[in-house]
Amino acid sequence: MASSRRVATARFRNWEELRTEISAKFTPERLDGELAAAGLRPGARYTDGERLYALSLVRRA
Numbered sequence: 001m002a003s004s005r006r007v008a009t010a011r012f013r014n015w016e017e018l019r020t021e022i023s024a025k026f027t028p029e030r031l032d033g034e035l036a037a038a039g040l041r042p043g044a045r046y047t048d049g050e051r052l053y054a055l056s057l058v059r060r061a
Helices: 028-037
Strands: 040-047 054-060
Touching: 028 040, 028 054
Parallel strands: none
Antiparallel strands: 040 054
């Protein structure tokens, strides 16, 4: 059976890096504080049924 897997190659210079994941845990209150410090304000916030995951849309303050 033939494989349909694709292979990609990337070349980096010595000073370049690849970030593969950023994982952070925020309460809604902590996120609002971080946004304010960055000159942003919360817009809509969507969560799953258990409130384990969230998607936040933000705007300029």
